[in-house]
Amino acid sequence: MTGYAAITGWGKCVPPAILTNDDIASVIDTSDEWIRTRSGIRERRVSHVPGSDLAAVAAQRALAAADADVNDVDLLIIATCTPDTVIPSTAAHVQRKIGAYNAAVFDLNAGCSGFVYSLSVATSMIRSGAFKKAVVIGSERITWFLNWSLRDTAVLFGDGAGAVVVESSEQESGLLYSHLGCEGDAAEALQIPNFGTAGNRFVDDYGVFGVQFDGREIFRRAVKGMAKETKIVLNELGLTDDDIDRIIPHQANLRIIESLAKHLSIDMSKVEVNIQNYGNTSAATIPVAMVEALEAGRIKPGDRILLAAFGAGLTRAAGLVRWGDRTTPLQTSDAELPPCNQTALEILAEAIKHTL
Ligand SMILES: CC(C)(COP(=O)(O)OP(=O)(O)OC[C@H]1O[C@@H](n2cnc3c(N)ncnc32)[C@H](O)[C@@H]1OP(=O)(O)O)[C@@H](O)C(=O)NCCC(=O)NCCS
Known part of the structure; x- marks a missing residue:
């Protein structure tokens, strides 16, 4: 290293x-x-x-x-x-x-x-x-x-x-330590069946594919899995819950986030929550929440920030980021998406029609 x-x-x-x-x-x-x-x-x-x-x-x-x-x-x-x-x-x-x-x-x-x-x-x-x-x-x-x-x-x-x-x-600074895991015994608890080489694409009715899950099973494993990974990370670095300045957890359900905070005895005022605005954006939740925490001045130089996530697999992960000296951007970009001239329901209309 x-x-x-x-x-x-x-x-x-x-x-x-x-x-x-x-x-x-x-x-x-x-x-x-x-x-x-x-x-x-x-x-x-x-x-x-x-x-x-x-x-x-x-x-x-x-x-x-x-x-x-x-x-x-x-x-x-x-x-x-x-x-x-x-x-x-x-x-x-x-x-x-x-x-x-x-x-x-x-x-x-x-x-x-x-x-x-x-x-x-x-x-x-x-x-x-x-x-x-x-x-x-x-x-x-x-x-x-x-x-x-x-x-x-x-x-x-x-x-x-x-x-x-x-x-x-x-x-x-940066990610000082992380620990990653997976509970493949529960792989089918969150899946998109009928998509990929496990399927037979030559049947007449290939079927509708879409995300499906066993919500209760995931909920239970999510809290346990994130708490487990988090404890491994803190132990490895010789830190306790009190040393954490902020937590940026995966945003899948506010109740999962609250349960994790309770498990770790960390006050919710230290926890980044933006699920109300975006729902679960899967791999994007943590970096989006990190950007918003920086923009709002909730991350300070030298902060110890805990990341915790779980997802399809069922994967689980935690990491400890030590923030550097700078919390403001050096430049801004003028990159933009192409304009959108449809409502959300209009974008989804066909998907809703074919899967309902
Ligand atoms: C999905 C989840 C929100 C369900 O919450 P819950 O409190 O466990 O709810 P339950 O599954 O017990 O369902 C309660 C009732 O609500 C109903 N229900 C389910 N979805 C509903 C919806 N969108 N609107 C209205 N009612 C709904 C159910 O049919 C059930 O009705 P019943 O009691 O008459 O059978 C929750 O389990 C969860 O968030 N799990 C994690 C899922 C996840 O995030 N997966 C991705 C991981 S990265």
């Missing part, structure tokens, strides 16, 4: 079309009250473009915040479980869109834990000395995969992307 891997830039991109709970209640049997009280979600975003577009804008904003030249990026990892295409990787699309042609690029699918997994991989690759400057992105267009006849699942997800720039540094 040589030195550290500091986070020097950050950016997010959420699509403009907003889907409220009432919008959903106008097409399926649910209510704003049920969704709010069971999950904490009030609204989410629906993308009018492929996930790589969201990722590219988030990455360009992160590069500007770091005042980094895209030609110096030698590694680009995108955490996504909703790729634009199976071949090529979403990372290849993003490389083309931002012009990062000197980078090794790949997708990493660890479901909603994907960003913590990817940050861990990028940090190790930089600390090994083999790479110098990475862009790590969490980006999802998960509304594209929803089955609107499964109301427990369909109401929880939204689209978005967040990105960070990670650079080799001598200062003790």
Whole structure:
């Protein structure tokens, strides 16, 4: 290991079309009250473009915040479980869109834990000395995969992307330690069946594919799994709950976040929560919440920030980030998504028609 891997830039991109709970209640049997009280979600975003577009804008904003030249990026990892295409990787699309042609690029699918997994991989690759400057992105267009006849699942997800720039540094900062795991015995608790080589694509009625889950099983395993990984990370670093300045947890359900905080005896005032605005954007929740915490001045130089996630797999992950000296961007980017001239319900109309 040589030195550290500091986070020097950050950016997010959420699509403009907003889907409220009432919008959903106008097409399926649910209510704003049920969704709010069971999950904490009030609204989410629906993308009018492929996930790589969201990722590219988030990455360009992160590069500007770091005042980094895209030609110096030698590694680009995108955490996504909703790729634009199976071949090529979403990372290849993003490389083309931002012009990062000197980078090794790949997708990493660890479901909603994907960003913590990817940050861990990028940090190790930089600390090994083999790479110098990475862009790590969490980006999802998960509304594209929803089955609107499964109301427990369909109401929880939204689209978005967040990105960070990670650079080799001598200062003790960035991801100091992480621990990753998976509970493959419960792999089927969260899945998109009928999609991929396990299926028979030559049957007449290939069927509808969409995200489905066993909500209660995931809820139980999520709290236990994140608490377990978190304790491993704190023990390894010789820290206690009191040493944590902020927690940025995966945003899947407000009640899961509250249970985790209780488990760790950490006050909710230290916990980043934005699920009310975006729902579960899978691998994008943590980087988006990190960007919003920085923009709102809730991250201070030297802060110890705990990341905790779980997701399809069922993966689980935790990591401890020591923030560096700078909490403001060096530059801003003028990167923008193409304009959207549809409402969220209009974007989803066909998906709702075919899956309901
Ligand atoms: C899905 C989840 C919100 C359900 O909350 P819950 O309190 O466990 O609710 P239950 O599953 O017990 O369902 C309670 C009732 O609400 C109903 N219900 C489910 N979805 C509903 C919806 N969208 N609107 C209205 N009612 C709904 C159920 O049919 C059930 O009715 P019943 O009691 O008559 O059978 C919760 O389990 C959860 O968030 N799990 C984690 C899922 C997740 O985030 N997965 C991704 C991980 S990255």
